[in-house]
Amino acid sequence: MTDEKRIKLFSTHPHPCSYFDDREAKTLFVDPDIAVSSSLYSLLSQRGFRRSGNHYYRPNCEGCQQCIPCRVPVAEFTFSRNQRKLFNRNADLTVVATRELSTQAYGLYERYINARHTDGDMYPADPEQFASFITEGRSDTRYIHFYDNDRLISVAVSDPVEDGVSAIYTFYDPDDRRRSLGKYAVLWQIMQCQQRNLPYVYLGYWIRDCNKMRYKTNYRPIELLMSQRWIRLN
Structure with a gap:
């Protein structure tokens, strides 16, 4: 199975936006049980994901497209x-x-x-x-x-x-x-x-x-x- 096919994503519930006080945000996270190889990390970066500690994420907000990779x-x-x-x-x-x-x-x-x-x-x-x-x-x-x-x-x-x-x-x-x-x-x-x-x-x-x-x-x-x-x- 290729790295791309192994990706499983989970979405958060709406939470306060870090950038705009009047908005809520939603975030997509890569399944934390997946070992993110160098090739998978590169693919995720090309698709707009970022890393924070052990987490790989991408904004997935409804009605807002402000966060542009x-x-x-x-x-x-x-x-x-x-x-x-x-x-x-x-x-x-x-x-x-x-x-x-x-x-x-x-x-x-x-x-x-x-x-x-x-x-x-x-x-x-x-x-x-x-x-x-x-x-x-x-x-x-x-x-x-x-x-x-x-x-x-x-x-x-x-x-x-x-x-x-x-x-x-x-x-x-x-x-x-x-x-x-x-x-x-x-x-x-x-x-x-x-x-x-x-x-x-x-x-x-x-x-x-x-x-x-x-x-x-x-x-x-x-x-x-x-x-x-x-x-x-x-």
Whole structure:
């Protein structure tokens, strides 16, 4: 039996939407008893699924299509003037990609969530929630650590898939605004894929009417999954 034929999906009951206060959401989850291989994970990414800890999911809301999967075709990506400046501004950072998280990571995550996401469902941060979201899931996950000298200032969680990488999450020093560390982590992953001749960086969901999720179309060209087809925006 192929990976695709083994997929079983379950839907949640309606629950409060994480992005719009006046809406309810529904989510499709892959059966948690299925072992998600690298090839199946790649197929799920191509179909708009994301990973959170041990769970693979996709929005399935009635009457709302705001959450649109997006990915950057890195071979055609070109830096804007501001993105080039941002990349150069962070050239002094040391980057270390490992399969193990630094012991400094939780403290950084806690500061980030408690400063930047007080209105979200991850607030307040706690070690159990951190483990279920960040450290559990896959053995091949890469934790990309960004250091300013010896001080950890950002961590990007990144999964390899067969046609690139899936950028899962980034957290960083909430007081360091000059570096724009979230944007830099995306650019760094795009550059790595370009150097390794990998086609895509999957960025999760673009949400036009949500300020926190609208930024993703700043990386051009970008592809949006609409009506089961990837549509390119230049």
